[in-house]
Amino acid sequence: MYIQLAIETEFEVKKLSDLPKFKTLMENLKMKINKSELARKLDVDRRTIDKYLNGFTPSKTKKKGSQIDEFYEVISLLLSVESKQVFYYKRILWQYLKDNHGLKCGQSTFRAYIQRTPEFNAYFKEGKRTVPLESSARFETPPGEQAQLDWKENLPYETKDGEVVYINVAVLLLSYSRFRAFHLSISKSQAVLFSFMNDAFETFGGVPKVIVTDNMKTVMDDSRTRYSKGKVNAKFAQFAQDYGFKVHPCIAGKPNTKGKVEAPMKYLDEIHAYQGKFNLEELHQFVQKLCERINQSFHQGTHKIPVFALKQEKNLLLPLPRKQIRDSYQINHTLVKVNPSNMVPYKGKHYSVPAKYQGKTVGLQTYDDQLYVYDNTELLVQHPISQSPLNYKPVHYQESLGQALPDYPNIEELAKGNLAAIGEVYKHD
Numbered sequence: 001m002y003i004q005l006a007i008e009t010e011f012e013v014k015k016l017s018d019l020p021k022f023k024t025l026m027e028n029l030k031m032k033i034n035k036s037e038l039a040r041k042l043d044v045d046r047r048t049i050d051k052y053l054n055g056f057t058p059s060k061t062k063k064k065g066s067q068i069d070e071f072y073e074v075i076s077l078l079l080s081v082e083s084k085q086v087f088y089y090k091r092i093l094w095q096y097l098k099d100n101h102g103l104k105c106g107q108s109t110f111r112a113y114i115q116r117t118p119e120f121n122a123y124f125k126e127g128k129r130t131v132p133l134e135s136s137a138r139f140e141t142p143p144g145e146q147a148q149l150d151w152k153e154n155l156p157y158e159t160k161d162g163e164v165v166y167i168n169v170a171v172l173l174l175s176y177s178r179f180r181a182f183h184l185s186i187s188k189s190q191a192v193l194f195s196f197m198n199d200a201f202e203t204f205g206g207v208p209k210v211i212v213t214d215n216m217k218t219v220m221d222d223s224r225t226r227y228s229k230g231k232v233n234a235k236f237a238q239f240a241q242d243y244g245f246k247v248h249p250c251i252a253g254k255p256n257t258k259g260k261v262e263a264p265m266k267y268l269d270e271i272h273a274y275q276g277k278f279n280l281e282e283l284h285q286f287v288q289k290l291c292e293r294i295n296q297s298f299h300q301g302t303h304k305i306p307v308f309a310l311k312q313e314k315n316l317l318l319p320l321p322r323k324q325i326r327d328s329y330q331i332n333h334t335l336v337k338v339n340p341s342n343m344v345p346y347k348g349k350h351y352s353v354p355a356k357y358q359g360k361t362v363g364l365q366t367y368d369d370q371l372y373v374y375d376n377t378e379l380l381v382q383h384p385i386s387q388s389p390l391n392y393k394p395v396h397y398q399e400s401l402g403q404a405l406p407d408y409p410n411i412e413e414l415a416k417g418n419l420a421a422i423g424e425v426y427k428h429d
Helices: 016-028 035-042 046-053 067-078 090-101 107-115 118-127 190-204 234-243 255-274 280-295 306-314 323-329 394-404 411-426
Strands: 002-004 010-012 146-158 164-174 180-185 210-213 220-222 246-249 334-337 343-346 349-352 361-367 370-375 378-384
Touching: 016 046, 035 046, 067 090, 067 107, 067 118, 090 107, 090 255, 107 118, 146 255, 164 190, 164 255, 164 280, 164 306, 180 190, 180 280, 190 234, 190 323, 190 361, 234 246, 234 323, 255 280, 280 306, 280 378, 334 343, 343 361, 349 378, 349 394, 394 411
Parallel strands: 146 210, 210 246
Antiparallel strands: 002 010, 146 164, 164 180, 334 361, 343 349, 361 370, 370 378
């Protein structure tokens, strides 16, 4: 478009950046701008003409896309209302994407991406869990001096089979090195606690001089308060005497006394990111891998890596008691051979294990009405102790049947039918 002025000045609109100057010129001439004609001439939308006439200036540097953009759909799905999975913190979502979807960026980069993506940031703003904290002075303990004991209690977890169970994770953390041990259990019984603490002491390579704990029933008969020192349970007092440590209960309602173990308990919220993804055996393995990862990660408070700091602390721990004492607190571990039907015997009843363990020797532990089957230290399966002669996990039976009938067209349906028939046979036994 050409405009010729009386003073013999000619102006041509050749590009969008000419429009602000063209607007000024037309206003001085008191002439109306034909936006539709300009849009046709420059081959753009009429709204683009409006934008440039009103002073829009494009950025000289092209905006770069984020490497995380390719994960947008995955993140949308994980954070959707339909998802069973729960991510309490951005850190947990970042870790989940690293472990399961190949995300390679750093945590700070990921947090910034979530922060500037309104639909994702809203998820964490709305769902953020806030717990009022009492102010407390930070203090450190010397090597070998102290460990802190706690439970992450009654976490509802939906297995991949759709069953909802309430799980507990025991945590024992050395205060100096921050090296910790985890143990997942359905139960919080004293037998489970003693066995876990014994295993943790063996992993540490010794016993700390003091155990700081809250007023859990398996430790305290009467809670410690501002006005009473409380009463340690007789069995726990004997356990402490056998291992040589002193029991230091917190004042009831003052969890910050054992803040070193309380604060890191949020790491266990990562379990909720795997709602519906694992069976109990797989969840047990995940919790142990999570523990290993934390022990091998840089600790912001101490500026040490716990697994290396443990080497400094180990030599200053009390020695372990003799094996006879340790064995008395261990849950009995019996070795049995897996039969050709992929079953192990216990008190005249049979319980299934994964098909690949046929003919192998595995270990059995029983406590709190549950049977646990191990290959060395790896938990293979957990069964409720039953009066039924045959106790199958459907996946184990399907594996076994698949080995016997490798060419059968629909092994899953056959397995379901056979298990239903087996259940009917033994229903009234």
